[in-house]
Amino acid sequence: MSNQPSALVAANVSKSFGGTQALVDFSLTIAAGEVRALVGGNGSGKSTFIKILSGYHRPDSGAQVVVGGVTLSPGDPASSRRSGARFVHQDLGLVNDASVLDNLAVANGYPTMAGTVRGRASRAAASRTLDRVGLTIDPRIKVERLSAAEKTGVALARTLAGLSDGEVKLLVLDEPTATLPANEVRQVLRMVHAVAAQGVGVLYVTHRLDEIFELGASITVLRNGHRVLDGSSSDMTRHDLVRHLSGSELDDARDEADHTAKVREDLALEVSHLRSAQIDDVSFGVARGEVLGISGVTGSGREIIAGLIFGRERSTGGEVQVSGRRIRAGQPRESIRNGVAFLPADRKVESGLMDLTARENLTISSLREFWRPPLFRRRRERAEARAWFDRLGIQPAGGEELLFSKLSGGNQQKVLVAKWLRLRPGVLLLDEPTQGVDVAAKAEIHHQLLSAASTDAVAVVVTSSDIDELVAICHRVLVLRHGRVAAELAGEQITVAAVTKQTLVSDGSGQQILSEVL
Amino acid sequence: MDRPRFRIQLGLDRFSGLYLWAAFIVMFTAWTPLFFTSATLHSVASGQAVAGILTVGLLIPLVAGAFDLSVGATANVTAISVVQLQTLHHLGIAWSIVLSVALGALIGAVNGFLVVVFKINSFIATLAMGSVLAALLTIFTNNEQPSPPTDPAWSRLTQQSVGGFQIVFIYFLIIAVVVWWILEHTPAGRYMRVIGSNTEAARLSGVPVGRWVWISLICSGTIAGLAGIACSSLLGPSLTFGQALLLPAFAAAFLGSTQLTPGRFNVWGSVIAIYVLATGIQGFQFVTGVQWLSDMFNGVALIAAVAFAGWRYRAAGNRLRPRDWSQAIRHRSADAHDAPESGDLTAVSNGAPEVSQAEEK
Numbered sequence: 001m002s003n004q005p006s007a008l009v010a011a012n013v014s015k016s017f018g019g020t021q022a023l024v025d026f027s028l029t030i031a032a033g034e035v036r037a038l039v040g041g042n043g044s045g046k047s048t049f050i051k052i053l054s055g056y057h058r059p060d061s062g063a064q065v066v067v068g069g070v071t072l073s074p075g076d077p078a079s080s081r082r083s084g085a086r087f088v089h090q091d092l093g094l095v096n097d098a099s100v101l102d103n104l105a106v107a108n109g110y111p112t113m114a115g116t117v118r119g120r121a122s123r124a125a126a127s128r129t130l131d132r133v134g135l136t137i138d139p140r141i142k143v144e145r146l147s148a149a150e151k152t153g154v155a156l157a158r159t160l161a162g163l164s165d166g167e168v169k170l171l172v173l174d175e176p177t178a179t180l181p182a183n184e185v186r187q188v189l190r191m192v193h194a195v196a197a198q199g200v201g202v203l204y205v206t207h208r209l210d211e212i213f214e215l216g217a218s219i220t221v222l223r224n225g226h227r228v229l230d231g232s233s234s235d236m237t238r239h240d241l242v243r244h245l246s247g248s249e250l251d252d253a254r255d256e257a258d259h260t261a262k263v264r265e266d267l268a269l270e271v272s273h274l275r276s277a278q279i280d281d282v283s284f285g286v287a288r289g290e291v292l293g294i295s296g297v298t299g300s301g302r303e304i305i306a307g308l309i310f311g312r313e314r315s316t317g318g319e320v321q322v323s324g325r326r327i328r329a330g331q332p333r334e335s336i337r338n339g340v341a342f343l344p345a346d347r348k349v350e351s352g353l354m355d356l357t358a359r360e361n362l363t364i365s366s367l368r369e370f371w372r373p374p375l376f377r378r379r380r381e382r383a384e385a386r387a388w389f390d391r392l393g394i395q396p397a398g399g400e401e402l403l404f405s406k407l408s409g410g411n412q413q414k415v416l417v418a419k420w421l422r423l424r425p426g427v428l429l430l431d432e433p434t435q436g437v438d439v440a441a442k443a444e445i446h447h448q449l450l451s452a453a454s455t456d457a458v459a460v461v462v463t464s465s466d467i468d469e470l471v472a473i474c475h476r477v478l479v480l481r482h483g484r485v486a487a488e489l490a491g492e493q494i495t496v497a498a499v500t501k502q503t504l505v506s507d508g509s510g511q512q513i514l515s516e517v518l
Numbered sequence: 519m520d521r522p523r524f525r526i527q528l529g530l531d532r533f534s535g536l537y538l539w540a541a542f543i544v545m546f547t548a549w550t551p552l553f554f555t556s557a558t559l560h561s562v563a564s565g566q567a568v569a570g571i572l573t574v575g576l577l578i579p580l581v582a583g584a585f586d587l588s589v590g591a592t593a594n595v596t597a598i599s600v601v602q603l604q605t606l607h608h609l610g611i612a613w614s615i616v617l618s619v620a621l622g623a624l625i626g627a628v629n630g631f632l633v634v635v636f637k638i639n640s641f642i643a644t645l646a647m648g649s650v651l652a653a654l655l656t657i658f659t660n661n662e663q664p665s666p667p668t669d670p671a672w673s674r675l676t677q678q679s680v681g682g683f684q685i686v687f688i689y690f691l692i693i694a695v696v697v698w699w700i701l702e703h704t705p706a707g708r709y710m711r712v713i714g715s716n717t718e719a720a721r722l723s724g725v726p727v728g729r730w731v732w733i734s735l736i737c738s739g740t741i742a743g744l745a746g747i748a749c750s751s752l753l754g755p756s757l758t759f760g761q762a763l764l765l766p767a768f769a770a771a772f773l774g775s776t777q778l779t780p781g782r783f784n785v786w787g788s789v790i791a792i793y794v795l796a797t798g799i800q801g802f803q804f805v806t807g808v809q810w811l812s813d814m815f816n817g818v819a820l821i822a823a824v825a826f827a828g829w830r831y832r833a834a835g836n837r838l839r840p841r842d843w844s845q846a847i848r849h850r851s852a853d854a855h856d857a858p859e860s861g862d863l864t865a866v867s868n869g870a871p872e873v874s875q876a877e878e879k
Contacts, residue, residue, distance in 0.1 A: 312722060
C-alpha cells in the first residue's frame with residue numbers, strides 16, 4: 001500500500017471562533033489502510049477538526065488539507081465529498097422505519113430499468129455492500145430491528161455503497177460507540193478494521209479509552225486545540241493517555257472549591273429510586289452548600305438526570321424531595337416554585353430566547369417584582385439586568401438591550417446562569433454548564449457556582465462530560481453507568497485519573513486492566 | 519463582538535414604512551388633485567378600521583407563536599349574530615353586542631382547546647375552524663344575507679362623526695392601544711413573546727405555555743368578534759367580508775414586524791403597515807381606476823414582508839431565523855453536524871422548536 005497516497009495529510013490547521021482558538025496549528029497524517037484514534041475531552045477541538053474535514057467549517061488561513069492526494073478547498077462540503085472523504089456521525093443518520101436496502105440506496109440510488117426499481121438487483125447490490133463491512137444481514141429488514149452495532153455497520157456500508165474499491169479514501173467515525181454496550185463495541189471495531197483493510201484511512205474519534213487499545217490503532221490526543229500526544233497504542237499505557245487528556249487550566253477553581261467549601265448538614269435535595277427510560281434506580285442526596293458532580297459517558301443517563309430531577313420530562317418511578325417536600329414529577333413550574341433551578345445543556349434549543357434581548361432572557365424567571373398594575377416597570381427591570389451584567393462581568397457592558405443572539409456563547413451562558421441565580425434557588429441543577437464557552441467565561445461561571453454554594457448555601461448539581469470541570473469544582477462526584485450510580489468519589493478521591501477511570505471503563509474486564517495501570 | 523448600536527441613523531429599515539408612506543403622499547398629491555383632500559384622509563382612516571382591528575387581534579397569538587386563521591370567519595359569524603339577535607330575537611343593541619363578543623371569545627376558546635389540549639398545530643386547527651364556522655353560518659342564515667336592524671342607533675354606533683372621522687376609527691385606535699399595552703407593558707405580553715421565541719425554554723423557565731397560548735387565541739377571537747360587529751354596523755351584515763380581510767390582516771401583521779422593532783410583531787408597526795398599504799391602494803385607484811389593485815398590493819406586500827424579514831435576519835449573520843415559519847411545521851432533524859459542541863461557538867441547532875404547544879397542567 002506504500003504506493004498509494006496518504007489518506008489524509010492535514011497541516012497547520014487552525015480555527016478560531018471569535019476570540020477562542022478551538023484548534024491551534026494542528027497537523028495529522030493518516031496512511032491508506034491505517035486506523036487512527038483521535039482522542040480528546042470536551043472542547044479539545046476534535047469535532048472542530050472533523051467539521052473542517054467535512055467542509056462545514058472553513059479553517060483559518062494557512063491550513064492545508066489533502067485527502068487521497070486531492071487538496072480540499074476550504075469550507076466546501078462538495079470538495080470534501082469529491083475527494084473521497086466520508087463521515088459517520090454518532091447518530092448515524094439512518095431512517096429507522098425503512099429497510100436496510102432503502103437506507104443504502106437513498107444516498108446512491110437504486111438499479112433501475114425504465115425508471116422502475118429492479119428489486120432483485122437492488123438486493124444483490126445491497127448484500128455486496130454489506131459484505132464489505134463484514135455484515136451478513138438480510139437487506140430487506142427494517143433498520144429499527146437491528147442491534148446497535150449492526151446499525152453502525154449499515155451506516156458504515158452506506159458510505160461505501162455504489163463506489164468501487166479505492167474511491168473512498170478517508171472514513172471519519174465520530175464517536176460511533178458512545179452509546180453501545182461493550183460486546184457490541186467489539187463488533188463495530190471488527191467492521192472498522194474490515195473497511196481499513198480495503199485501503200481506506202480511518203479517523204476514529206472516541207473518548208472511551210478501553211476501546212482504543214482494543215482498536216490497536218495509532219493515537220492522537222488533543223487538548224484545548226493543541227496536539228499533546230501522537231503515537232502508537234502499543235507504545236503507551238492508559239496512564240499516559242489519562243495524564244495527557246487532562247490539564248491544569250482549572251486549578252484556580254479547584255483552589256476556590258477547596259478553600260470556600262462550607263457543606264451544611266441538612267439535605268436540600270433528595271432523590272430516591274428515580275427511574276425513567278434511561279435511568280434505572282438512582283438515589284442520592286445533596287447537602288446545602290455542596291457542589292455535586294455527576295459524570296458518565298453519553299448514554300449512561302448523565303445527560304438526562306438533571307432534567308429528570310427538575311421535571312423537564314416525567315420520571316416513571318421514584319421521587320424527588322426538596323427540603324423535605326416531595327415534588328411532583330414532570331412539573332417545571334412546581335420545581336421552580338420549590339426553589340429548584342435548571343440550566344439545560346442546549347442553549348439554542350432549551351434555554352436561550354435568541355430573538356429577544358439579553359434583559360428579557362435574564363428576567364423571565366420572575367417578572368413579578370416589576371409588575372405594578374397597570375404598569376410594567378421597565379426601568380427597574382433594566383437596572384436589575386445591568387446589575388447582573390456587572391456582577392458576572394457579562395460583555396459587552398451595557399449590552400442588556402442587545403439581542404441575545406448577538407452575545408458570544410460565554411456571555412449567553414452567563415446571562416442564563418444569572419437568570420437562575422436571581423431567583424435565589426435552594427437547588428441549582430446545571431447540565432454541561434460550560435459547554436462551548438471560552439476559558440474566561442468558564443472560570444467566571446465556576447466562580448459563581450462555588451460562591452452560590454458557599455455563601456448562599458445553594459445545593460449545586462453539575463452534570464458534565466468535562467471531567468476536568470467536575471474535578472475542579474465538585475465536593476463529591478457520582479459516576480453513572482447504564483443508568484445507575486456506579487461509583488461515588490469524595491474529597492481527596494476526586495482526581496482526574498480516578499473520575500476518568502470510573503467514567504470511561506465500560507465493563508468489568510476493562511476495569512481490572514485499568515486498575516493495574518492506574 | 520458587536521458594539522451596541524447607538525449610532526445616529528436614518529433608520530431606513532426600521533422606518534422604511536414611514537418613508538414609503540411619505541413618498542406615496544407626495545407622489546399622489548402631485549399626480550392627482552383628488553388625492554390630497556380631507557375626504558380621502560377620512561375615508562382611508564375609517565375604511566381600514568375593521569381590517570385594523572382584526573390585525574391587532576391577530577398579533578396576540580402571532581406573538582405567542584400561534585396562528586389564528588379563523589379570525590375572518592369569526593368576524594363573519596359575529597357580524598351576522600349581532601344582527602340576528604336584534605332582528606330575530608329582539609334583544610337590545612347592548613345585549614346583542616355583549617353576546618356576540620362572548621361568541622367570538624368562545625370560538626377563540628375552542629381554538630385554544632384544539633391547539634393546547636389536542637396539540638393540533640394552530641395553523642391547521644384554526645384553518646379548519648374557519649371552514650366549520652363558514653358552514654355554521656350557512657346553516658343559520660340559509661345563505662341569505664339578513665336585513666340590517668332599522669334602529670338608527672345601530673348604524674350610528676360606528677358611523678357617528680368625530681372630527682370628520684367615523685367613530686369606528688376611534689374604536690380601532692382604542693383597541694390598538696389596549697393590545698399594545700398588553701403586548702409591551704404587561705407580564706402577559708412578555709410571557710407570550712417568550713413562548714413565541716422558544717416554547718421549550720419558556721416551559722423550562724416556568725412559563726405556563728398552554729395557558730398563555732390558550733389566552734392568546736381567546737383574545738384574538740374576542741377582538742375578531744368586535745371587528746365583525748363593527749363591520750356589520752358600518753357596512754351591513756355581509757356573509758363574506760371576513761374572509762376577504764384575512765389576507766390583508768396577515769400582510770399588515772407581517773409587514774408590521776419589519777417596522778419600528780424589526781423582528782418583533784408589534785402593534786404600531788402593523789398600524790403603519792395598514793395605512794401605508796391603504797394609501798398606496800387608494801392613490802393608485804384614483805390614478806388608474808382598476809379593480810385588482812388591493813388584492814395585488816396585499817399579496818405582494820405579504821410576500822415582500824416575509825422575504826425581507828428573513829433576509830434581514832440572515833444578513834445579520836444568523837444562519838436560521840429562530841422563529842422560522844417554514845420550519846415551524848417541520849420536525850427538527852437530528853444531524854450530528856449541527857449539534858452544539860464544545861469549542862464551537864457558532865454551532866447552530868437545527869430549526870426552531872415546533873409551534874405546537876407542550877401543555878402542562
